[in-house]
Amino acid sequence: MMSSSSRAIPLRYRFMHEPLHARHGRTRGAYSILLAALLISPHAVASALPQHVLAAPAATDPCTTIAGAKWAAPADVRACLSSFPVNETLRANLVETVSKTILTFHTSPNYQFRAPAPFTNDVHVDFQKEFARIAKQTYPSYFALHQDLQNTIKLARDGHLGYSNLCFDSLFVSFVPFPLVVTKSLLGPVGAIHIAPEAFNVSSAEFADEIAFWQGVRGLSDLPSFNGAQVLLINGLDPWIAVDQNAAVQGSFQAHATRQNAFFASYTLADSGWTYRMGDFAQRSLPLVDSITLTVLKKGKIIPETVTVPFRARIGTGVKAFTDAPTLFAANCFATASTNGRNINEPAGFAAPPSLPEPGREKVFVPPVAPQDRFRPQNTLAGDEVLFDIALPPPLVPGPATSGAGAMQFYKLDNTTGVLALGSFSGTFNTLQNGLLVGLQGLKAAGATKLIVDVTNNGGGFICIAHWLHRIIAGPNPNSVPQAGLDTKARAQQLAKDIVHRIVDDNADPDNNLLNNPLSWNFPNATAMPADFNWLDPGVPTVVNGRQDFFSVRMMDACQPFSQDPPTEQLFAPENIVIVNNGRCASSCSLFTITMSVHYGVRTVVVGGKPGVAQNYCGTVGGQSVSFVTMDTEVKSVGLKSSALAPPDLLTAATIGLTWRLGFSIRHPQEPEEWQDHPASATFTPSLDxxxxxxxxxxxIAKQFL
Structure with a gap:
């Protein structure tokens, strides 16, 4: 039994959501010898496997074509990746690890079997059936297996639930130099799709070493002349058909309209400053398309032109050098020291370096977390979209900020209007907490009475920062104190129950570092859970889609009292606030926008999207997201890795994300907020200029809505 005196460590430091430490753990069964070799050298693993695991015979090795190249034709990259045959040991390990992780710890597989309205037509997948199929199906290559597994998981339309494999995803990233945008149309209610007016500025700067290739293609010699051109057809069809085809395979968000918006270019604010998201049309993480044919009407012209634009694939960030298929696979495709969890009760359990060891490429997909913040709960997107810092062209970058830095900056728009541009709830916790308060107070002191909060492409981050921002803007009231977020529940499957039993009964977490420790949580009335409380067993029976499931008791994030004193009154009146984004506000961003919209009626405006289509101001709500590394650490740290229920260690360089806690609705407290509709107050379709x-x-927006 644990002593209640162990509460001496502040609760807010006890959460672990940090997949970026150098970690390794014990393995079991048939995988132990192979993984032991991996931890010594990936080349040792390569030599331990039969040669046919790694590639086709050297005489026909297509990977030699792209070896050493920065740029390549997608067809050549695809031929290389498709040369790896399916190895049954790796397949069995991958499918078992993914299926056990998702079916045991993810909160929503039974909800996602057939999502409630309004997402019933968008989300319906039987993971248990699909994983069994993938375990047996015949595939022409390991690459084909990877695509099937990834696309199956994307059917959940859940940005927290993701599977990526660094052997394939963004090993080479494919581009065309024509990011697209949707703008007002003079011809009717359907928005016009254009090549972005900044397309050449972006492409010539980001692809300076390859732009000449495109300029050498027939019909593309004058690339600047395509800036702002209206796109009439894509591959001979109405361009909105291509938008919908992409939305059908895009994961991340339940709402179809939000997945449509991913097709288009947009801006975001990152740690490096203002950056540019190319959009799904112009940037692709897998080399599946060789070219695209566009029929466009250039500015000032009356006769359309049709051009075929080739994709070019650029080698991804952090890819290790290779000369052929065996060296590519050995260097980039096997698990690294940061792929799996570790036992935190062993020596050096949390003493690993705060940054990823080379050759880890996980940092390409997951924003880094400062080591002092690794125990703070997060709610952030996972997936296969690589994080690139393509610079927003200087003419589009806002003028000097009044305060802030990185992904949090403040601007004075006019005498009475301030702007908080917040690209992420991630970063350094104390810097975010203090910076938000100082910045907002600074705007108010400078005369701002109206506030625009721009959270375009904000994929979430620290949950308690979302609570903090709500609290400091809205002031103290029953909706912000003692909780400024949502009640949550975790799923109570047997392995999770066993973890809590080990913590409560056997003191398996003496330093209170694990998520499943009851000392990490409050009840909804803001009282702390006692050390001997098994909050998962027996579990609350819940029938979802006719399936029996079990969840925990309701729980509250232990964000308050905050480590910094919040204001004693609201900083801005709700009627003077507008929250702006492109619909792609997720996770902790969703937690913030939902509480502001539902509790106070703060207006939400979605920029872009197909005119006439209802837009959601957020999606992928969740409650707390975690990685496989986090859950594997929980399992190992309480001594349950040998359980038949436990996922094995991954043998390949894969990442898995999931929702560990599910937030419950403000308006319908017995229903998850995930499945509520979040219609924007208004949409704003910008003009091309x-x-x-x-x-x-x-x-x-200030002129129209404030």
């Missing part, structure tokens, strides 16, 4: 120009967009 201001699209992707933050200051111009803010000015137009």
């Amino acid at each position: 201001i699209v992707n120009n933050p200051t111009a967009v803010w000015t137009a």
Whole structure:
């Protein structure tokens, strides 16, 4: 039994959501010898496997074509990746690890079997059936197996639930130099799709070493002339058909309209400053398409032109050098020291370096977390979209900020209007907490009485920062104190129950570092859970889609009292606030926008999207997201890795994300907020002259809505 005196460590430091430490753990069964070799050298693993695991015979090795190349034809990259045959040991390990992780710890597989309205037509997948199929199906290559597994998981339309394999995802990233935007149309209610007016500025700067290739293609010699051109057809069809085809395979968000928006270019604010998201049309993480044919009407012209634009694939960030298929696989495809969890009760359990060891490429997909913040709960997107810092062209970058840095910056738009641009709830916790308060107070002191909060492409981060931002803007009231977020529940499957039993009965977490420790949580009335409380057993029986499931008791994040004193009154009146984004606000961003919209009626405006289509101001709510590394650490740290219920260690360089806690609705407290509709108060379709120009967009929104 644990002593209640162990509460001496502040609760807010006890959460672990940090997949970036150098970790390894014990393995079991048939995988132990192979993984032991891996921890010594990936080349040792390669030599331990039969040669046919790694590639086709050297005489026909297509990977030699792209070895050493920065740029390549997608067809050549695809031929290389498709040369790896399916190895049954790796397949069995991958499918078992993914299926046990998702079916045991993810909160929503039974909800996602057939999602409630309004997402019933968008989300319906039977993971148990699909994983059994993938375990047996015949595939022409390991690459084909990877695509099937990844696309199956994307059917959940859940940005927290993701599987990536660094052997394939963004090993090479494919681009065309024509990011697209949607703008007002003079011809009717359907928005016009254009090549972004900044397309050449972006492409010539980001692809300076390859732009000449595209300029050498027939019909593309004058690339700047395509800036702002209206796209009439994509591959001979209405361009909105291509938008919908992409939305059908895009994961991340339940709402179809939000997945449509991913097709288009947009801006975001990152740690490096203002950056540019190319959109799913112009940037692809897998080399599946060789070219695309566009029929466009250039500005000032009356006769359309049809051009075929080739994709070019650029080698991804952190890819290790290779000369052929065996060296590519050995260097980039096997698990690294940061792929799996570790026993935190062993020596050096948390003494690993705070940054990823080479050759880890996980940092390409997961934003890094400062070591002092690794125990703080997070709610952030996972997936296969690589994180690139493509610079927003200088003419589009807002003028000097009044305060802030990185992904949090403040601007004075006019005498009475301030702007908080917040690209992420991640970063350094104390810097975010203090910076948000100082920045907002600074705007108010400078005369701002109206506030625009721009959370475009904000994929979430620290849960308690979302609570903090809600609290400091809205002031103290029954909706912000003692909780400024949502009640949550975790799923109570047997392995999770066993973890809590080990913590409560056997003191398996003496330093209170594990998520499943009751000392980490409060009850909804803001009282702390006692050390001897098994909050998962017996579990609350819940029938979902006719399936019996079990969840924990309701729980509350232990964010309050905050480590910094919040204001004693609201900083801005709700009627003077507008929250702006492109619909792609998720996780902790969703937690913030939902509480502000539902509790106070704060208006939400979605920029872009297909005119006439209802837009959601957020999606992928969750409650707390974690990685496989986190859950594997929980299992190992309480001594349950040998359990038949436990997922084995991954043998390949894969990452798995999931929702560990599910937030419950404000309006319908017995239903998850995940499945509520979140319609925007209004939509704003920019004209071609201001699209992707933050200051111009803010000015137009302030004029129309404030």
